[in-house]
Amino acid sequence: MSDYDKKLNQIKENLDKAKNLRIRAEARLEQLNRQKEEILAELKELGVEPENLDSEIAKLKEEIENLIKKAESLLPEELVTR
CATH class of the missing domain: 1.20.5 (Single alpha-helices involved in coiled-coils or other helix-helix interfaces)
Structure with missing residues (x-):
């Protein structure tokens, strides 16, 4: 070849x-x-509009954080470990 x-x-x-x-x-x-x-x-x-995803994610994160804080505040002090 x-x-x-x-x-x-x-x-x-x-x-x-x-x-x-x-x-x-x-x-x-x-x-x-x-x-x-x-x-x-x-x-x-x-x-949800695609262009609003960032703000929607931020809003949901804030809502989750607020709900966690609320749940923690409802727990008796003696059960909360710091």
Whole structure:
């Protein structure tokens, strides 16, 4: 086999590898787009707009902290370990 044949075969192998990588990347992109749509639909069901996620998360964290404080305040002093 000549050097040209070897080089051509190597190029063909590399093209095949690149084609396989592209196909896998496209499949992954399709999967991620489906997941994105599912998440957006779920957010819509919850009444949350994607652009308001940060503020909604902050609001929920604050609510959790307040509920924890309230629960702690309802415990008898002798049961609270500090």
